[in-house]
Structure formats: structure tokens, C-alpha cells
Amino acid sequence: MATVYLDHAATTPPDPAVLAAMRPYQEDRFGNPSSLHAAGRAARAAVEAAREQVAGALGCDPLEVLFTSGGTEADNQAVKGIAWAAREAGRGGHLVTTAIEHHAVIESAEWLAGHAGFEVTVVPVGADGVVDAERLLAAVRDDTALVSVMAANNEIGTLQPLADIGPALADRGVPLHTDAVQAFGRVPLDLDGWGAGALALSAHKFNGPKGVGVLVLRRDLAATPVLHGGGQERGVRSGTLNTAGIVGCGRAAALAAARLPDEAPRLAALRDRLLDGLLAVDGVTLNGSRRRRLPHNAHVAVAGCDGEALLCALDAGGVAASTGSACQSGAASPSHVLTAVGAPQDRAHIRLTCGRTTTPADIDRAVDVFTDSVNRLRDAGGGFV
Numbered sequence: 063m064a065t066v067y068l069d070h071a072a073t074t075p076p077d078p079a080v081l082a083a084m085r086p087y088q089e090d091r092f093g094n095p096s097s098l099h100a101a102g103r104a105a106r107a108a109v110e111a112a113r114e115q116v117a118g119a120l121g122c123d124p125l126e127v128l129f130t131s132g133g134t135e136a137d138n139q140a141v142k143g144i145a146w147a148a149r150e151a152g153r154g155g156h157l158v159t160t161a162i163e164h165h166a167v168i169e170s171a172e173w174l175a176g177h178a179g180f181e182v183t184v185v186p187v188g189a190d191g192v193v194d195a196e197r198l199l200a201a202v203r204d205d206t207a208l209v210s211v212m213a214a215n216n217e218i219g220t221l222q223p224l225a226d227i228g229p230a231l232a233d234r235g236v237p238l239h240t241d242a243v244q245a246f247g248r249v250p251l252d253l254d255g256w257g258a259g260a261l262a263l264s265a266h267k268f269n270g271p272k273g274v275g276v277l278v279l280r281r282d283l284a285a286t287p288v289l290h291g292g293g294q295e296r297g298v299r300s301g302t303l304n305t306a307g308i309v310g311c312g313r314a315a316a317l318a319a320a321r322l323p324d325e326a327p328r329l330a331a332l333r334d335r336l337l338d339g340l341l342a343v344d345g346v347t348l349n350g351s352r353r354r355r356l357p358h359n360a361h362v363a364v365a366g367c368d369g370e371a372l373l374c375a376l377d378a379g380g381v382a383a384s385t386g387s388a389c390q391s392g393a394a395s396p397s398h399v400l401t402a403v404g405a406p407q408d409r410a411h412i413r414l415t416c417g418r419t420t421t422p423a424d425i426d427r428a429v430d431v432f433t434d435s436v437n438r439l440r441d442a443g444g445g446f447v
């Protein structure tokens with residue numbers, strides 16, 4: 063029986079239309095988009111078409127779309143670059159972020175604190191994984207150079223109240239960066255309503271290729287480059303453009319935006335069916351908010367079971383899931399997100415995330431395998447080491 067893949071927050075299967083669009087740029091259309099000859103111009107045209115597709119999907123100006131090597135680089139460039147430029151412009155050296163950001167944001171901020179004299183305020187979240195907008199805004203000071211709040215969390219799927227945060231920051235002239243890597247293609251993104259100055263995406267999270275991402279950088283927002291070199295991408299992100307990846311990213315973004323109105327409720331119905339099944343098992347509770355939640359994310363705590371043992375049992379039963387976050391798989395300690403929401407450490411924490419390829423039959427099978435795995439593991443003592 064085929065594996066039921068429920069780890070779409072870790073990565074998604076590339077869409078066949080995306081692969082088909084990319085292929086010519088990995089074969090005969092190999093020109094460098096910076097070259098002036100015909101092969102270069104053909105590649106450049108493809109890159110600019112992809113830029114327009116991403117801009118169209120996000121409702122921004124194509125000039126504001128910068129291609130990167132992924133979400134990690136987009137977050138690094140946003141946090142380090144905007145903070146650096148703001149301080150140079152005399153704005154100050156203070157950053158505000160939340161306790162559940164992706165490591166790409168948290169560690170960029172920590173790097174600035176450790177190596178460049180910035181001060182960082184990390185605002186806690188509630189037990190539901192949602193940051194309180196007033197509390198966050200109260201942390202902003204006259205010398206705040208940047209606020210970074212993710213649109214949606216990659217582990218517990220919580221959606222942050224950006225509409226209550228961004229406009230208030232804009233009134234104070236403080237830029238907002240948001241990591242929308244998990245949110246794009248799953249919930250509508252409202253760049254204007256959020257007053258976001260910068261936003262990060264990663265193509266492999268929306269059925270595009272790995273190794274390509276997007277930094278939306280508003281035209282009026284300065285960012286010092288992190289990568290120096292040939293001055294591509296408005297001089298902010300040097301490096302020969304990954305034409306095939308960018309073409310795939312553009313195609314995937316257009317598809318995700320077009321599908322969103324149907325896909326979001328379809329995913330939410332699958333997630334609810336999944337959550338109902340998981341929570342019907344004794345000693346299983348929800349992590350994160352039920353209401354403010356990505357439509358594809360189920361994340362549960364399971365009493366009486368070890369996380370890795372349960373993950374292995376699910377895998378053996380043909381269900382691909384994740385404990386905590388795949389970005390740090392192999393780490394035995396609880397993730398910073400689960401710690402921030404006060405999740406009990408003596409139980410398994412399992413994330414199951416649906417996607418384009420998920421069917422109701424997949425959900426029913428996953429619930430059966432989960433129920434059986436939990437019962438068998440508990441009978442055997444929980445699998446604790």
C-alpha cells in the first residue's frame with residue numbers, strides 16, 4: 063500500500079505542471095539571465111515572467127519580488143538586511159520578534175545581537191501559540207529598527223494577528239517582516255492590510271522546487287545586502303539566478319493562488335476529519351489554537367507515548383508524519399515552539415499536515431494507523447528510552 067504522506071509542512075510534492083515548466087530551463091534553455099545574447103535574454107524573459115506570476119499571486123509590484131535560494135535566505139536577508147540599513151539610517155538597533163519564529167528568523171536576530179550590537183526583545187506567545195498584538199506593540203520602542211512576526215507557525219500552525227500589528231507599526235514608522243513560508247497557498251496573504259514591508263516564501267512548501275524562495279521587499283524599504291557579488295536582484299541579492307527554479311516557483315505560485323479559494327476549505331475539511339479522529343483517542347490533546355490555525359495542520363500531544371517511537375510506528379504503518387518540526391529533526395529536546403506554549407514534555411508531539419495530494423481515504427487510514435500505533439505502544443510501555 064502506498065505511503066500516506068502527511069508531512070506537507072516539511073515539504074510538498076512538486077506539481078507535474080511545475081516540473082514541466084522547469085524542464086526546458088534545465089536543458090536547452092540554459093542561458094544566464096544576465097547575459098545579453100539571445101540565450102540570456104530568453105532566460106531573463108522567463109525569470110521576469112515568473113516574477114510577475116509571484117507578484118500577481120501576492121498582489122504586489124513585480125519590482126518588489128526578489129528571488130532567493132529559499133525561505134531561510136529570505137528571512138536572513140530581511141532580518142539582517144533591514145535591521146542593518148535602519149541602524150545606518152539612524153533608526154536604532156532594537157529588534158522585536160516572537161518566541162515561536164522559525165530558526166531562520168530567531169537565529170538571524172540572535173546573530174545581530176551577538177555580533178553587531180543589536181538588542182532583541184522576544185515576545186512570548188499564549189498557550190494557544192498566538193501572540194497578543196497589544197503585548198507585541200508594547201515592546202516596540204522609538205529605536206526599534208524592525209519587527210518580525212511569522213504569518214503562520216510551521217509546527218503548531220497558529221495564525222498570527224498581523225492585521226492588528228502591521229498597521230500600528232506603520233503608524234510608528236517601524237517596518238514589519240513576516241515569514242509567510244507556511245501561510246502561502248493555505249490562507250490569503252494581505253500584504254497591504256498587514257502593512258508588511260517584507261515577506262518570505264519558499265517554493266517547496268507550495269508544490270514548487272526546493273532551493274528557491276522569494277523575498278518581497280517593498281520599494282521604499284532599504285535592506286543592506288547579505289550576499290555580495292554581481293548585484294543581481296535590485297542589488298540586494300547577488301548570485302546567478304536559478305532560472306529553472308525561479309520558473310518553477312512562479313508557476314507554483316500562480317497555481318497556488320488560483321487554487322486557494324477551493325483548496326483552503328478542502329484542506330480544512332480534511333484537517334477537521336483528521337483532528338476529530340486523533341482527538342477521539344484517549345489521552346490525545348490539541349497543540350495550538352483550534353480557531354486560529356492553518357487549514358492543513360493537525361498537531362497533537364499523546365500521553366503515554368514517546369515521540370520518536372510513535373513516529374517510527376506511524377512510519378512502519380505507512381504514514382509519514384513529523385514530531386515537532388522537520389527542520390530540526392534528529393533533535394531529541396523539545397522544540398522552542400512547544401516549549402514556548404508550555405507543552406508537556408512527558409508525551410509525544412506529532413504533526414500531521416495535509417496537502418494537494420491528500421484524500422479523505424488517506425485521512426481515515428492515518429487515523430486507523432495512529433489509533434493502532436498508540437494502543438500498541440502504550441501496551442508495550444510507551445516506547446520511552
Ligand code: PLP
Nearest residue numbers: 132133134164216243244264389
Ligand atoms: N520559515 C518557515 C516558517 C519554515 O517552515 C521553513 C521551512 O521549514 C523555512 C522558513 C525555511 O525555508 P527553506 O526550507 O526554503 O529554507
